[in-house]
Amino acid sequence: MKKSFIASAIYLVLGLASGVFYREFTKLNEFEAGQYTQLSVVHTHLLTLGFLVFLIVLLLDNAFKISDDWRFKTFFWLYNAGLVLSTSIMVLRGIQSVLGTEVESGAIAGIAGLGHIMLSLALGLLLIILGIKIWAKAEKS
Numbered sequence: 001m002k003k004s005f006i007a008s009a010i011y012l013v014l015g016l017a018s019g020v021f022y023r024e025f026t027k028l029n030e031f032e033a034g035q036y037t038q039l040s041v042v043h044t045h046l047l048t049l050g051f052l053v054f055l056i057v058l059l060l061d062n063a064f065k066i067s068d069d070w071r072f073k074t075f076f077w078l079y080n081a082g083l084v085l086s087t088s089i090m091v092l093r094g095i096q097s098v099l100g101t102e103v104e105s106g107a108i109a110g111i112a113g114l115g116h117i118m119l120s121l122a123l124g125l126l127l128i129i130l131g132i133k134i135w136a137k138a139e140k141s
Contacts, residue, residue: 011050082118
């Protein structure tokens with residue numbers, strides 16, 4: 001449970017900091033208001049997929065002891081790696097668009113896709129762990 005709490009707190013700080021970075025970086029570079037950049041959604045991704053998801057995981061762990069399952073460690077690290085990879089690429093693309101140096105690269109798209117695949121696999125694994133715990137609890141009662 002400690003790991004989930006720490007992860008949640010870290011993503012809260014990163015989410016808030018990325019919002020400040022977006023505001024200040026676009027102002028500093030005189031990025032025209034209303035133009036889209038991926039920097040504008042990094043903070044919501046970090047706050048939702050990081051902070052809130054790990055708060056929910058913390059609650060699920062308290063109720064169903066999901067971290068006792070041997071697969072939980074795989075979920076935890078796969079999810080974190082996927083989220084960090086996905087949001088890092090968003091930051092890179094956002095900075096490029098603000099600076100006007102966007103490079104169309106299959107590698108960047110591929111890395112972003114890999115991050116999303118990792119997130120999807122981790123969430124599927126979390127659902128499996130939760131299902132096992134729910135069924136085991138139902139059989140006991």
